[in-house]
Amino acid sequence: xxxxxxxxxxxxxxxxxxxxxxxxxxxxxxxxxxxxxxxxxxxxxxxxxxxxxxxxxxxxxxxxxxxxxxxxxxxxxxxxxxxxxxxxxxxxxxxxxxxxxxxxxxxxxxxxxxxxxxxxxxxxxxxxxxxxxxxxxxxxxxxxxxxxxxxxxxxxxxxxxxxxxxxxxxxxxxxxxxxxxxxxxxxxx
Amino acid sequence: xxxxxxxxxxxxxxxxxxxxxxxxxxxxxxxxxxxxxxxxxxxxxxxxxxxxxxxxxxxxxxxxxxxxxxxxxxxxxxxxxxxxxxxxxxxxxxxxxxxxxxxxxxxxxxxxxxxxxxxxxxxxxxxxxxxxxxxxxxxxxxxxxxxxxxxxxxxxxxxxxxxxxxxxxxxxxxxxxxxxxxxxxxxxxxxxxxxxxxxxxxxxxxxxxxxxxxxxxxxxxxxxxxxxxxxxxxxxxxxxxxxxxxxxxxxxxxxxxxxxxxxxxxxxxxxxxxxxxxxxxxxxxxxxxx
Numbered sequence: 445x446x447x448x449x450x451x452x453x454x455x456x457x458x459x460x461x462x463x464x465x466x467x468x469x470x471x472x473x474x475x476x477x478x479x480x481x482x483x484x485x486x487x488x489x490x491x492x493x494x495x496x497x498x499x500x501x502x503x504x505x506x507x508x509x510x511x512x513x514x515x516x517x518x519x520x521x522x523x524x525x526x527x528x529x530x531x532x533x534x535x536x537x538x539x540x541x542x543x544x545x546x547x548x549x550x551x552x553x554x555x556x557x558x559x560x561x562x563x564x565x566x567x568x569x570x571x572x573x574x575x576x577x578x579x580x581x582x583x584x585x586x587x588x589x590x591x592x593x594x595x596x597x598x599x600x601x602x603x604x605x606x607x608x609x610x611x612x613x614x615x616x617x618x619x620x621x622x623x624x625x626x627x628x629x630x631x632x633x
Numbered sequence: 634x635x636x637x638x639x640x641x642x643x644x645x646x647x648x649x650x651x652x653x654x655x656x657x658x659x660x661x662x663x664x665x666x667x668x669x670x671x672x673x674x675x676x677x678x679x680x681x682x683x684x685x686x687x688x689x690x691x692x693x694x695x696x697x698x699x700x701x702x703x704x705x706x707x708x709x710x711x712x713x714x715x716x717x718x719x720x721x722x723x724x725x726x727x728x729x730x731x732x733x734x735x736x737x738x739x740x741x742x743x744x745x746x747x748x749x750x751x752x753x754x755x756x757x758x759x760x761x762x763x764x765x766x767x768x769x770x771x772x773x774x775x776x777x778x779x780x781x782x783x784x785x786x787x788x789x790x791x792x793x794x795x796x797x798x799x800x801x802x803x804x805x806x807x808x809x810x811x812x813x814x815x816x817x818x819x820x821x822x823x824x825x826x827x828x829x830x831x832x833x834x835x836x837x838x839x840x841x842x843x844x845x846x847x848x849x850x851x852x853x854x855x856x857x858x859x860x861x862x863x864x865x866x867x868x869x870x871x872x873x874x875x876x877x878x879x880x881x882x883x884x885x886x887x888x889x890x891x892x893x894x895x896x897x898x899x900x901x902x903x904x905x906x907x908x909x910x911x912x913x914x915x916x917x918x919x920x921x922x923x
Contacts, residue, residue, distance in 0.1 A: 472782040482787055491788045496732075498776070500769040506753060506803065523768050529787050532775040568773075569737065569774050570782035577729075600807065604775050608788060628819075 472570065477498040482574045483529055489576070491527050494608035499526060501589050501603040508591060509538065509600045521587040528607040530574040531566030535601035543566055543603075546586040555584040557590060562601070572606065639729060669811075673916060675908035681800045681902040685752065687833065687894070695885045699766040719801040721759070725908070726794045732906040735784040741901035743831035743870045751771035751805045751831070754902060761795040770803045777902060779848035789906065800902055805896035813842060813888035813921060815883025823866075829893050830873035836892035837868055839877055843885045851877065855896070 469488075471481055482488075502508050502518035510516040533541075540559035543552040553560055567573035581587075595600045662813075724730050743750035749781050753770035754777075757763055769901055778784040793799075807829075815824035828837075839851040839859060851861025859866035866877030912920070 468650075469785070469787070471785060472778060490786050493791070494788060496766055497792055498767040498771050500767060500771050501648060506770055508850065525665065534772045534775055569735070569776055569784045570778040572778075572784055574787065602772055602775070603773055606787075607700045 446574050451507075458474075464488075471477050471572075478559055481576075483576065483578050487578050490528075491608040493611055494527070495611060497524060497526060497607050497609040499528070499587075499588055499605040499607060501605075507600045507602055508589070509598065510591050512591045512595060512597050512599075515590060517588060517590050519586055519588050522581045522583060522587070524609040526579065526581045526605075526607050526609055527584070528575065528579040528605040530572050530606035532572060532604040532606060533562050533566040533601065534568070535562045536600065537597065537599035538562075538591050539599055539601070540594065541603070542590040544588040544590070545581070546588060547582065547584070559590070562591070563604070573607070576608075634741050636843055640767055649798040657701060662893055669727045673910050673912050674731065675910060677906060677908035679722060679724065679796075679906075680834050680877070681722055681729070681904075682690030683718050683800060683802045683898075683900045684900065685804050685898045685900075686804045687804055687806075687896050689831045695761065708921050719799050721799050724796045724798070725793055727908070727910070728794065728796055729909045729910060730792045730906055732790045732792065732798075733786055733917060734903075734905040735786075735902040736905060737773045737777035738779070738903075739773055739898055741831065741895040741898045743834070743897070744894045745871060747774070748895055748898050748902070748906050752898050752900055755801040755803070756902075757801070758798045759799050760793070760795070761774070766903065772805070773900065773902070783905065791909075801855070802898070802900065804898060806841060806868040808836075808892045809890065810893055811888055813836075813886045815877075815881065816884040817841075817883055817887065818834075819883045821878065821880045823874045823876060823878040824887055825887070828873040828875055828889060828891060830869075831893065831895050832873055833892040833894040834870055834896040836894075837867075837875070838890045839879075840866055840888050840890060841885050842888055843882070850879065 458556045469482065469485075495587045499520055499522060501518040501520040503523075508516060539562050540591075541553070541554070542559045542564070544550070544555075545552060553565075565573075587605075589603055662832065710788065736895055737749050737752075737754075739747060739749040741751065741754050744751065750772065752773040754773050755770045756766040757775075759807055760768070776784070810829060812826065812828060814826035815822065834855040835853060837853040837859065838849050841848045841850050846852035849861075849868070851860050851864035853861050853868050859875070864877050866875065868875045875889060877887070879887070
């Protein structure tokens with residue numbers, strides 16, 4: 445195909461780039477999308493070249509486990525500088541959740557109101573839930589999730605933050621034209 | 634928020650700032666076009682074929698699923714019957730690979746349909762050290778989607794040539810589940826119940842509860858047969874249906890203790906993206922003529 449007319453390559457040969465960036469941006473159910481459903485490109489350019497990273501809560505085990513009608517508190521300490529772009533959840537039963545960011549001393553769910561149903565917090569691999577703006581965390585930042593089971597039996601699951609971390613050694617010198625010195629978007633925190 | 638500064642972005646060649654994204658203008662530092670001017674992307678797929686076998690079933694080839702993905706290049710020692718765990722994959726050396734989508738396909742002989750909810754994955758880059766993509770193993774159905782509903786990278790990652798990736802798989806088991814489903818009368822009785830499927834092969838224990846005194850009386854053999862002291866029966870690992878026949882004493886409760894999980898999971902984690910191939914001479918000529 446002619447690189448001048450191929451939508452994937454025309455940006456490389458002198459034409460003004462399109463709204464969706466060089467290779468496009470997709471959501472699975474919306475295909476090429478607008479910034480209404482993900483961080484816009486002014487945000488995304490600050491994580492350009494960063495590596496995907498997923499922050500699981502809890503970080504010390506495979507799953508959280510909470511007994512019937514019980515409450516458990518689980519944590520995750522961020523091992524990298526991290527820009528979260530979405531939430532995903534896995535729960536094998538009904539439960540509610542509160543989420544708290546220790547370093548910024550900020551509740552991420554209305555602290556003075558009821559906890560939210562865990563299924564309202566995030567999506568999954570097929571239907572990911574992305575944030576409109578990135579949420580940035582420094583290395584060592586701790587998130588606390590307080591989970592209360594609503595069923596009559598033991599419940600298990602996992603909370604995952606999709607995101608990106610600064611460039612890692614795998615995208616190394618051998619990668620042609622790969623940027624090598626990303627800038628942490630401090631202004632966005 | 635309104636953009637108040639001139640729209641600039643890092644040059645994809647040298648990462649210097651100052652390139653105007655609207656015009657694709659010249660990078661003020663490297664002097665190049667600031668564009669990926671010599672590469673033509675074409676779709677490419679990197680699959681990781683993985684098989685997880687638990688406990689006594691690590692050598693039980695007859696648990697295989699017809700049509701399950703073979704992976705001879707990654708696991709020649711196993712005659713290509715199934716993938717390994719972990720899987721180490723080395724990317725090609727002809728050009729960079731831009732990772733766009735993630736897909737997962739996971740099946741198990743003990744699960745109807747998608748088995749990815751019993752599988753956790755951990756992906757690590759082994760190039761230049763060990764660099765994980767997550768802080769803990771994450772459920773496969775949170776990590777990736779399907780071809781119909783793929784998980785998109787918000788900001789695609791470009792891997793260099795010869796990058797080595799390692800994918801670890803972890804089965805998810807829910808241990809210590811109990812259900813009491815029968816009451817003895819002193820006569821020969823057959824008890825039936827349905828446990829939470831899938832039942833991990835070899836984990837089922839039938840017990841008697843005599844006023845709080847628990848006595849294990851039978852176990853399953855991993856092939857669907859329950860046998861033990863005074864008890865016999867069958868178990869369907871796929872549906873959780875259990876049928877046991879025995880003669881518990883009057884008022885003795887009959888129950889089951891088991892682990893929910895899969896003895897075997899076959900999966901394929903797929904990195905879909907674009908291989909950045911240099912322009913051919915013909916393509917370069919087309920560009921030059923424009």
